[in-house]
Amino acid sequence: xxxxxxxxxxxxxxxxxxxxxxxxxxxxxxxxxxxxxxxxxxxxxxxxxxxxxxxxxxxxxxxxxxxxxxxxxxxxxxxxxxxxxxxxxxxxxxxxxxxxxxxxxxxxxxxxxxxxxxxxxxxxxxxxxxxxxxxxxxxxxxxxxxxxxxxxxxxxxxxxxxxxxxxxxxxxxxxxxxxxxxxxxxxxxxxxxxxxxxxxxxxxxxxxxxxxxxxxxxxxxxxxxxxxxxxxxxxxxxxxxxxxxxxxxxxxxxxxxxxxxxxxxxxxxxxxxxxxxxxxxxxxxxxxxxxxxxxxxxxxxxxxxxxxxxxxxxxxxxxxxxxxxxxxxxxxxxxxxxxxxxxxxxxxxxxxxxxxxxxxxxxxxxxxxxxxxxxxxxxxxxxxxxxxxxxxxxxxxxxxxxxxxxxxxxxxxxxxxxxxxxxxxxxxxxxxxxxxxxxxxxxxxxxxxxxxxxxxxxxxxxxxxxxxxxxxxxxxxxxxxxxxxxxxxxxxxxxxxxxxxxxxxxxxxxxxxxxxxxxxxxxxxxxxxxxxxxxxxxxxxxxxxxxxxxxxxxxxxxxxxxxxxxxxxxxxxxxxxxxxxxxxxxx
Amino acid sequence: xxxxxxxxxxxxxxxxxxxxxxxxxxxxxxxxxxxxxxxxxxxxxxxxxxxxxxxxxxxxxxxxxxxxxxxxxxxxxxxxxxxxxxxxxxxxxxxxxxxxxxxxxxxxxxxxxxxxxxxxxxxxxxxxxxxxxxxxxxxxxxxxxxx
Numbered sequence: 064x065x066x067x068x069x070x071x072x073x074x075x076x077x078x079x080x081x082x083x084x085x086x087x088x089x090x091x092x093x094x095x096x097x098x099x100x101x102x103x104x105x106x107x108x109x110x111x112x113x114x115x116x117x118x119x120x121x122x123x124x125x126x127x128x129x130x131x132x133x134x135x136x137x138x139x140x141x142x143x144x145x146x147x148x149x150x151x152x153x154x155x156x157x158x159x160x161x162x163x164x165x166x167x168x169x170x171x172x173x174x175x176x177x178x179x180x181x182x183x184x185x186x187x188x189x190x191x192x193x194x195x196x197x198x199x200x201x202x203x204x205x206x207x208x209x210x211x212x213x214x215x216x217x218x219x220x221x222x223x224x225x226x227x228x229x230x231x232x233x234x235x236x237x238x239x240x241x242x243x244x245x246x247x248x249x250x251x252x253x254x255x256x257x258x259x260x261x262x263x264x265x266x267x268x269x270x271x272x273x274x275x276x277x278x279x280x281x282x283x284x285x286x287x288x289x290x291x292x293x294x295x296x297x298x299x300x301x302x303x304x305x306x307x308x309x310x311x312x313x314x315x316x317x318x319x320x321x322x323x324x325x326x327x328x329x330x331x332x333x334x335x336x337x338x339x340x341x342x343x344x345x346x347x348x349x350x351x352x353x354x355x356x357x358x359x360x361x362x363x364x365x366x367x368x369x370x371x372x373x374x375x376x377x378x379x380x381x382x383x384x385x386x387x388x389x390x391x392x393x394x395x396x397x398x399x400x401x402x403x404x405x406x407x408x409x410x411x412x413x414x415x416x417x418x419x420x421x422x423x424x425x426x427x428x429x430x431x432x433x434x435x436x437x438x439x440x441x442x443x444x445x446x447x448x449x450x451x452x453x454x455x456x457x458x459x460x461x462x463x464x465x466x467x468x469x470x471x472x473x474x475x476x477x478x479x480x481x482x483x484x485x486x487x488x489x490x491x492x493x494x495x496x497x498x499x500x501x502x503x504x505x506x507x508x509x510x511x512x513x514x515x516x517x518x519x520x521x522x523x524x525x526x527x528x529x530x531x532x533x534x535x536x537x538x539x540x541x542x543x544x545x546x547x548x549x550x551x552x553x554x555x556x557x558x559x560x561x562x563x564x565x566x567x568x569x570x571x572x573x574x575x576x577x578x579x580x581x582x583x584x585x586x587x588x589x590x591x592x593x594x595x596x597x598x599x600x601x602x603x604x605x606x607x608x609x610x611x612x613x614x615x616x617x618x619x620x621x622x623x624x625x626x627x628x629x630x631x632x633x634x635x636x637x638x639x640x641x642x643x644x645x646x647x648x649x650x
Numbered sequence: 651x652x653x654x655x656x657x658x659x660x661x662x663x664x665x666x667x668x669x670x671x672x673x674x675x676x677x678x679x680x681x682x683x684x685x686x687x688x689x690x691x692x693x694x695x696x697x698x699x700x701x702x703x704x705x706x707x708x709x710x711x712x713x714x715x716x717x718x719x720x721x722x723x724x725x726x727x728x729x730x731x732x733x734x735x736x737x738x739x740x741x742x743x744x745x746x747x748x749x750x751x752x753x754x755x756x757x758x759x760x761x762x763x764x765x766x767x768x769x770x771x772x773x774x775x776x777x778x779x780x781x782x783x784x785x786x787x788x789x790x791x792x793x794x795x796x797x
Contacts, residue, residue, distance in 0.1 A: 189695025616707020
């Protein structure tokens with residue numbers, strides 16, 4: 064059923080189009096500032112417009128029904144709704160078009176609320192002119208739409224999970240429980256990742272080791288999960304919904320195992336920041352990173368002892384390797400809470416330990432604030448050092464470890480803290496995984512972590528359809544947040560795979576073979592390998608695979624022959640929108 | 651378009667607020683611009699937005715066309731480093747702006763009529779500030795041209 068995008072025959076010319084325009088009051092959200100009736104009056108005679116109405120709420124069921132009736136009665140083949148942001152109701156009005164038998168890709172949403180009435184509450188006349196201009200632009204764009212059909216792709220009801228840490232394990236269990244066959248690939252010999260090495264962790268005061276053991280037991284109970292440890296993804300072929308993954312199990316064996324999967328969940332986790340020798344005294348005996356300190360706590364059942372010496376005073380230095388201009392500029396988010404939790408653990412082991420926390424800013428967000436407060440109640444002292452004057456660590460000739468700092472909250476006077484142990488509160492850094500990035504074409508942000516499409520709106524999707532990311536490979540997350548994103552990836556996978564087919568947006572790039580001279584510039588512009596050489600009527604030209612193209616349009620401006628267009632954003636449409644907007648003067 | 655004709659187009663708008671075409675992006679900067687409206691931040695009603703999937707998909711000729719036809723300036727609310735499609739989006743966008751500026755010079759327009767800034771999905775205040783500043787700069791450009 065893998066059908067290519069098709070255009071429907073019998074399309075009217077732009078001059079003959081029959082377009083319905085609906086301008087929404089949005090209660091008063093728009094009409095309190097935009098003269099909606101004036102907008103309707105100004106656009107009703109635009110070429111192609113056969114119906115123009117104002118409506119109190121365009122999204123109301125009754126209005127949607129009226130639109131459907133208009134589409135049928137007037138034979139509309141274009142729809143313009145001027146209301147709120149397209150982020151809110153594109154799907155709603157595409158649904159109206161579809162139900163009424165109109166092609167949903169011949170509908171245009173014009174944003175006259177967020178980008179007009181609400182931004183110009185001080186200028187009603189200007190807002191009205193702007194609305195007219197924007198609606199005229201929307202009509203011009205609609206005149207040049209072509210009927211498009213989504214790409215329908217059959218999907219294999221199997222999923223590949225890369226990474227057997229807490230995120231990958233939980234995702235694998237979730238995927239199996241929605242009825243998908245799951246292949247879980249872990250690079251190490253053992254499942255569990257970072258969490259499997261930890262003892263008691265925040266926020267639930269449960270042992271990481273026990274949590275992982277429980278998850279592994281759950282994985283083993285499910286016959287539809289196949290686990291490959293000591294394994295790596297070596298190749299990926301096929302396209303959305305039907306990928307073939309080649310897995311090498313045990314690097315000594317040349318054979319690859321090939322599995323067909325519909326989606327891929329990448330949960331490859333993080334690495335911890337490793338300070339340079341000399342950075343805040345790292346390398347001096349008694350200066351350790353947060354993970355090293357955590358291992359010391361987990362191995363202790365009584366008062367802490369480090370290298371045979373009792374630990375009675377601890378100085379924590381925060382933000383080591385995080386929030387550093389020119390280096391890791393991001394906040395690692397988990398480390399403040401993890402340190403407050405570690406301090407509470409230390410207090411539990413030995414109430415007599417003095418603990419000094421030297422911080423830039425404490426970010427124990429949400430309920431983790433309670434841990435911060437609790438650690439203070441147990442004697443932890445927090446001191447804020449200036450950004451431009453971080454603490455210095457040195458071991459004196461007498462062998463004492465000294466931390467020199469300033470506390471800005473008590474006058475900024477220089478303080479010297481003798482410490483038995485200095486803990487550098489290090490954060491998460493992206494795990495180096497160039498091969499996987501290259502194989503899956505995963506986009507990476509400037510921070511080095513994998514990039515989702517949008518952190519809030521589409522938090523586990525990547526621009527590569529069917530390839531999802533979850534956990535700390537996206538950026539610093541604690542175990543709870545990692546599991547939540549793993550479950551989001553499960554939901555997203557289920558949405559893609561459970562129906563047995565998926566629809567892809569047809570707004571992809573196309574090549575006008577008559578104009579193309581096969582200069583190959585577009586090939587270099589596409590990191591997704593969506594463009595290939597093709598023979599058309601005896602000429603070598605570029606051809607774009609609609610199922611691989613991500614619809615970014617990055618190839619469009621590099622074509623010297625103007626032979627590439629992005630559907631929905633064609634050269635003719637953008638120019639027409641610009642021209643039509645300018646027909647309306649500004650106030 | 652000749653330099654004289656280019657001046658004519660923009661003289662037509664002198665006295666009114668500068669008209670700015672914004673190219674935003676569906677996933678990154680357009681939500682930021684929406685947020686500015688949602689927070690009722692005010693900027694000139696001469697600012698009009700066309701949203702695209704990615705900044706790297708803007709054709710320099712669209713920018714030149716917009717100025718030729720009467721927009722006083724084009725502001726590119728770019729994805730910056732947050733582009734989900736292309737890791738080198740910022741570099742590509744900068745190349746597109748460079749090409750568009752060359753086109754403007756050839757057509758007798760001031761290349762300062764193009765401005766670009768990275769606008770994220772919550773960059774309501776930076777967007778408002780950027781277009782206000784750009785609007786003021788274009789007004790000054792118009793005033794200088796009128797003299």
